[in-house]
Amino acid sequence: MKKTILSSALVSALFLVGCGEASQNSQTPPAQLVVAQQVESISHQQSKSYIGRVEAVEDTNITAQVTGYLKGSHFDEGQMVEKDQLLYTIEPSSFEAQLASAKAANAQAEATLIKAQLDFARGKNLLPKGSISQSEFDHLNAALLGAKAQVESAKAQMRLAEVNLSYTEIRAPFSGRIAQSTVSTGDLVSPQSGVLTTLVSLDPVHTSFSISERERLELGMDNIKSEGEADSVEVQVVLENGQRFEHLGKLDFLGNRIDLNTATIALRAVVANPDYRLLPGQHVKVELREKHAEQVVVVPRRAVQTDLEGNFVMIVANGDIAERRNVELGRQIESGVIVRSGLSVEDTVITQGLQRIRNGVPVRLKSANAE
Structure with missing residues (x-):
């Protein structure tokens, strides 16, 4: 009986020790x-990339303003031309003759005006003496007014002839790269002849792209400054080969509405292009990034x-x-x-x-x- 009680006590003690160790292990x-x-x-610097396209700041079609035979072209196709450089010459002889005729008509009108002024002055002195009637004096006054009008008309015709003569020399309206010519020497050109060639400016250029409304707000482009620079972002152009263009751009245009079809807004940046590496129509990656790192x-x-x-x-x-x-x-x-x-x-x-x-x-x- 005593052995049974002692065994039970030992088993209970061992059980309690085991439970204590298990509890300690579960806690640690x-x-x-x-x-x-x-x-x-x-x-x-927070940034975001978009697909953009290069556009010329100035892009114009060169056309004839008067009708005549092309006398010559004065540029190398595909080369850079300067502003006011002579591009085409139209045979000017007929326009020179028209200008000479207009000058002669103007001189005759001025001579008629001088005679009308003298007649009016005499009549004005004779009218108080009763040497001429009031009707005759009115006739002299009307002749004077008509002579003045003839002079103004002759001067207008002369200016028109001068303008038409100036159109026989077609000059570059701005500096840029010129395309190939669509006409040759001796062709009859006119305003209806269409485009003679095209001219695009290359420095600077525009890069156009679109961003979502959410991205516009995240980048803080709520406004474009009057000098053409966004408050908080700068533009990095990345070329097709992955090379970063050496000149940073500035935003100069923010669209005035969200496109309902794409839920995007149009943006445009201006980028310096002194080496003419960027060409109109070229696809580029446009990276907008914050100006100041944080x-x-x-x-x-x-x-x-x-x-x-x-x-x-x-x-x-x-x-x-x-x-x-x-x-x-x-x-x-x-x-x-x-x-x-x-x-x-x-x-x-x-x-x-x-x-x-x-x-x-x-x-x-x-x-x-x-x-």
């Missing part, structure tokens, strides 16, 4: 091995997890304890993802071993390069 689980790194703060917190993308509460990361808190931090994310960049709120540069985020930990468990750190 073993530390999990994880990889962590310090949160980075980097200088970042310091942002960045973590590796693999450190971010998502559940029903949203995005979160696990950090190593004091005492090497894993702690959950809910975060608000920004854009993803090359070095990771921007964290707008929830972390600071003093925090250390766990990047590997996340599947083995939860909030509040102890962790052990190892190097990211450890095998």
